[in-house]
Amino acid sequence: MFEVVIGLEVHVQLNTETKLFCSCPTSFNDRPNVNTCPTCLALPGALPVLNKSVLEKSIMLGTAIGATVNRTSFFDRKSYFYPDSPTSYQITQLYTPVVEHGTLDIDFEDGSSKKIRINRAHIEADAGKNIHDGAISKVDLNRAGTPLLEIVSEPDMRSAEDAVLYVKKLHSIVRYLDISNANMQEGSFRVDVNVSIRPKGDEKLYTRVEIKNINSFRFIQQAIEVEVERQVNAWEDGVYEDEIYQETRLFDQVKQETRSMRGKEEAADYRYFPEPDLLKAVIPDAMFETFSKIPELPDEKKSRFITEFGMREYDAAVITADLETAHFFEIMLAEGITAKNAVTWLTVELQGRLKGGLNITTSPVSAKTMGTLVKRIEDKTISGKAAKQVLDHLIENDAEVDAVIEELGLKQMNDTGALEKIIDEIIANNEDKAEQYRGGKEKLLGFFVGQTMKASKGTANPQTVNEMLKAKLG
Ligand code: ADP
Ligand code: MG
Ligand code: ZN
Secondary structure: OEEEEEEEEEEEEOOOOEOOOOOOEOOOOOOOOOOOOOOOOOOOOOOOOOOHHHHHHHHHHHHHOOOEEOOEEOOEEEEOOOOOOOOOEEEEOOOOOOEEEEEEEEEOOOOOEEEEEEEEEEEEEOOOEEEEEOOEEEEEOOOOOOEEEEEEEOOOEOOHHHHHHHHHHHHHHHHHHOOOOOOOOOOOEEEEEEEEEEEOOOOOOOOOEEEEEEOOHHHHHHHHHHHHHHHHHHHHOOOHHHHOOOOEEEEEOOOOEEEEOOOHHHOOOOOOEEOOOOOOEEOOHHHHHHHOOOOOOHHHHHHHHHHHHOOOHHHHHHHHOOHHHHHHHHHHHOOOOOHHHHHHHHHHHHHHHOOOOOOHHHOOOOHHHHHHHHHHHHOOOOOHHHHHHHHHHHHHOOOOHHHHHHHOOOOOEOOHHHHHHHHHHHHHHOHHHHHHHHOOOHHHHHHHHHHHHHHOOOOEOHHHHHHHHHHHHO
């Protein structure tokens, strides 16, 4: 039997206005190579100057994972030649990173949780992009020099599930802190997975294989599963020593396999040394004070929702998993509705209707409108059933809740006088059934409720109808 050992490196692109060491804008979807300057093009004589908001965001991340924030950190030069890097080296932090020794809790469905240690988070510069266009390759350096925070875990994960939970939690934290847009498809949150196996009970670490740049939670899961299978097969076939060596591999989503990125003999030699063009990075007291006061994190929000609103653990987890959903929920609540109804109408009714690439951030119905809609159920203006009709209408049309209720004629009949008249008439027309009911055939109440709802064209409040019928049939 084998145990799986996983450690993750996550590259988070920080959402600064300007690049790490120059004042070029960080918007890299512009025309290729417009957001460049002598520094990020590495022209001779140009010198880097550290963007201080990168330190500010590092303090926030460090605080969120309970880590040590080094008030003085240093930059190092990692040499490698690649066409999308004009410097032919990357400025990073090897020896003294800005953040060290943190932890992150992952939570399982059964309510248990596990601590994953984070070794470090260091600042580094991103590369540009190669664009392969048939036989021609082009280089766009708009992204070159964009700030990254690389967050490196200890090899504390033991399954693909652990790894996915860790990545989701880290993603959520980064979004809550608003230090990155963390868009995985666009490459603002890139995950490298290190995987090894070992016989159960063995304490030592075996050879790790690194799978680079996986861009979705599902692919992380799949990449780990197929790589573990490859290593286990090699072990069982007696070829582990020959086939499994420390290397970088790529995950092929179509073939569901990992593939070697380069040959053994091409292993990089980074020749790290202290970066001579930069001063040490110093965090002043005032900066630390300001940026270590971080906003409420997902776990804290979750606990608060549970105690404040008596929410179920599961509901609270769903609502707080991402910042946008949590905000949507809070705006709904501000309309003065119950948390229970807010959860249902947000997670079941609204999210169930968001199709075709729509999500909570692009929802055609705003949080305030959803809050008003639920409010109209709670104040008995409309029934829950009618509210679903209103919501269907709101998804398709930009309109106000009250106007839609009016337009569709869905207002509940709260005029008990009118309702009484309807009920009296129905009982009079169905004396035989009324007799049977009084004689003990209580199931017939449903018949009377149905008739009343029909006669009121669904606008009667079912609860009121029930109560009145019981009283009248006596
Ligand atoms: P590099 O930059 O060479 O990839 P790092 O030290 O930055 O090296 O990252 C190593 C990553 O691999 C860490 O996340 C660490 O937890 C993980 N790791 C180290 N050894 C193993 C192993 N035997 N199995 C799985 N993961 C490992
Ligand atoms: Mg690495
Ligand atoms: Zn520049």
